[in-house]
Amino acid sequence: MLEIKNLHARIGDREILKGLSLTVKPGEVHAIMGPNGAGKSTLSYILAGKDDYEITEGEVLLNGQSILDLTPNERSVAGLFLAFQYPIEIPGVATMTFLKAALNSHRKAKGQDELTTPEFMKLVKGVAERLNITSDMLKRPVNVGFSGGEKKRAEIMQMALLQPSICILDETDSGLDIDALKVVSEGVNALRSPDRAFVVITHYQRLLDHIVPDIVHVLSDGRIVRTGGPELALDLEKNGYAAYVADAAA
Amino acid sequence: MAAVKETVDHVLSIDVDKYKYGFVSDIESDVAPKGLDESTVRFISAKKDEPEWLTEWRLEALRRWRTMDEPTWARVDYPPIDFQDLHYYSAPKKTAGPKSLDEVDPALLETYKKLGIPLKEQEILAGVEKGDRLVAVDAVFDSVSVVTTFKAELAKHGVIFCPISEAVKTHPELVKKYLGSVVPVSDNFYATLNSAVFSDGSFVYVPKGVRCPMELSTYFRINEKNTGQFERTLIIADEGAYVSYLEGCTAPSRDENQLHAAVVELIALDDAEIKYSTVQNWYPGDSEGKGGVFNFVTKRGDCRGKNSKISWTQVETGSAITWKYPSCILRGDNSRGEFYSIAISNGRQQVDSGTKMIHLGKNTSSKIISKGISAGRSSNTYRGLVSIGRKASGARNFTNCDSLLIGNKCGAHTVPYIESKNASAIVEHEATTSKISDDQMFYCLQRGLPQEEAIALIVNGFVKDVLQQLPMEFMVETQKLIGISLEGSVG
């Protein structure tokens, strides 16, 4: 489903990804863990197509097709969804307007008709309810005046609406208390399916208690330095990243 | 044509007044020769069968105009206009328009399609001549029936709503009392020119205590055609009256007249309120800016009475050059003035627009919200004045003008003048200039919106405070229009 081959990327003179490879199959949940500055957020931005980075080498395939030449919106409609670590506030743009525009863009790409307003409302309401998103929140401008937890829930709601095939969750647990973490995780788990995969990027193990990964990777200094099962995350929690960082440096 | 010229020359050589009536019946064609002098003014006045006082009023304007220079202070650049090389009067329809939609600029048609304008209306807007101008005539006939219904309803409430040329005859006392009382004859170069040669326009009078039962708009959207390049509008809201007036149309309209110099005067007496909304989308010219409309407009409202209120809302997306400062004179104590503006420039368009809030009365308040968006190679200037007079105790102004740049070949400029002569007045002004945030753009793209749609979405958010001031049906159309106006602004 998602294949990253020997990806090298830099920002300015600084090389951040130094030959990262990763293969994610349908239905799998991968966790990418790593210390601060390992390149975790860079990876998520590069996959989504933010143009601050220069790809110097390597390839990224989504369902067998290279996406590096696609614009961010093309990647989105191709099925890639990024849940932002810091969802962006867009004052003046109503959440519903935004959601409708995004959803219709996806439907158009799939050759489907635009939803009528009642259909759309019904769809959003259903998804919103499951994530404890109040109608008041939907009336506000995109992410404006949302608490940290509300923003993350809104991200998951968008994920549920757009039905992506691969979801990148960038530090989705940051800034969440335990209750919010549960709601968000349940939202994500509800979306798990045999034909959808997840890449969960996180610094801490605690998110992985709720979204249990199939495979855990350790990212350090721009490379995957260790891959294992869920037990790897527990080991990291206990012993820290030091050993892996040293491995990478060696 | 030659005959016309001869006749005019002939008339020139003798006392025109004596020949006024004969003159009219003599003329087959409805075009005044090029150039502007007393005979042109008399010709126009005679054509309209105007009373002597109005002819004199026009002639006085012409005399003043001759001593004036074209203003050069605005940040607009255009080739010199030869004012003697223009026709100052032409009855509707003289030159041949396109014979069918096939002859119309495909870009224009594409825009109509996007706005969802019915085919028939497209033809009217594009000025298509079918056979013997059937399309336009049909439209007029259609509208006549609508107008009749409207008129009955308005008459029931005592509201007068008619062409100003008609009002001159049916309500001379009102016209005489108010015409030129807000924009004096010699106010500025273009207004003075308008005073000398104005073609036609609307007249509205809402009597004491009457709340005008409808938006004065639908009628006008068709009627507006052919009011000519020197439009003159006069709206009076008598004590306690309310009226909302809407001019323009979201559809881009071609116009054979390149120069437009309209004058709009609003008068609000005690406790009256006038809301005036404009959507201007005249032809901006081709990609090089050629052939677009020059729009030099003087719009001013006079809050003459206490507790009166005048509110201007404008959406400016068209014209090659826009030179426009809808203003409020806040004369009555406790009167209020508002200006909400969206000005979008793309291609080679040049916009120099803003407002003047002149606080004269006590406890007067004004609010200015201006949103400028420049894209392409355009230039977009906000120019505004907030003036607090010595006697305007307790006056209050709040101004917010934000500019957005799309691309680095355009310019966005902010030129506010703030003049306060009263210590108890509070004036607050804030302005920002920025581009669409990369983060917002990326976020929208990530959710699958194409770039242009993302821009339109963000820009619509940017202008939301102003959009909300528009009547409902216009708000929706305007949102679409914003997206269309910005097409081709990136990439």
Place this chain on the structure above:
Amino acid sequence: MVATPARTPAELALVARYPAERTSLPGTADVIAIRDAAFGGVEKSGLPHRRVEDWKYTDLRARLKTFPPAAGPADVARILIAAPAVEDDKARRLVIANGRYRPELSDLKDLEPGLSVFSLATALEAGDTLVLAALKLDDAVAANTAVALNTAFMTDGLVIAVADGAEIQRPVELVHIAEGEPAASTAVRHLVTVGKGARMTLIETIESLDTVAHHSNVMTVLEVGDGAKVDHIRLQLEPDEAVCMTSLVAKIGREASFDTFNAALGAGLARAQIFAEFTGRDARAGFRGVTMLNGRRHADTTLFLVHGAENCQSRELYKAVIDDEARSAFAGRIAVPAHAQKTDARMMTASLLLSEEAEADAKPELEIFADDVQCGHGATCGAIDDDLLFYLLSRGIPKAEAESMLILAFLGEAIDEIQNQAVHDALIHRVEGWLKARAA
């Protein structure tokens, strides 16, 4: 169409003075040519009036009643006993009296390495090519009336150079003193070059020992080298009768840091002009000032800033307090050309009107051609906030004192940005004196 209006008395005085003085002013034939060109422009256009946009709020034609004769030599004894405007033992005082640099009154001992100071008049007489080159100004600046008059009539000034990398520990204070009666006029030009990575604090004070209608025109051309750090502060302390025009021309180099502060406390007619330009990327600058006006005085601050390079940051903050029938004007224009991406500029101006007859005008302008910028401006105008005043009164503070506290707080936002403690204190002291006199 517009007929040339009749010459005003001030214009007549100017036109009479220049031909009589041009050859006796310091300088070689090259200098005279520069002076002639400058004066020719003024002679042709006359004094600017309100229809000239850059002088809209300061109609020089109407306000400048006379143009007094050139000042004669100053009485050194009176200057010696005069109290300094800024009590600062550390500052190196360089005295310009009646338009002439007076080394004998100046502190020239132990000049720091890398600091050189000499007289402009001497350089003009010698035809110093570097100095001649430094007289060349951008066209728009050269054509400005106050600048052109300075060019035409400048008698002296200081040519100061700070070598690359030099850190000048002692602030350099240029003390302008007008002495004697009857009223006379002076024109002084300073050329200051601060080398790469160098640092200096430059203070200017402008004052007069006599309460007559002196007319002073002080212009400083400052070059801030790449990576240099310059702090410039001017205290304008002229008597109410005086006319004072100052111009600062600043070019700010790459990665440089520049601050300028203008305190307009005196003169019946004051105009402070700043023409600044970022010439190298990644630089920052602060432009600030306070104006205090009473009586029928008029003060104008006009700032033209060209954000001419990428990724530069500027902050502008100007505050005015206006009492009686005085009038304050602020015009600030920030221009951002298309190549100056990542520009970050914030301009703020605020006026506090203290009387019914006071007047404030502001024109904060943005002219922007680059898209990736964050620019903004704000302007406010109003009286002392009633709620704040009431709060102070309710705590038992008398009204006059409460007002003084609030006025000081209002000005303090700008004054507290002054890094030099001695100047900061001297200014606060003046402001407090002004407030005390007002409350009395």
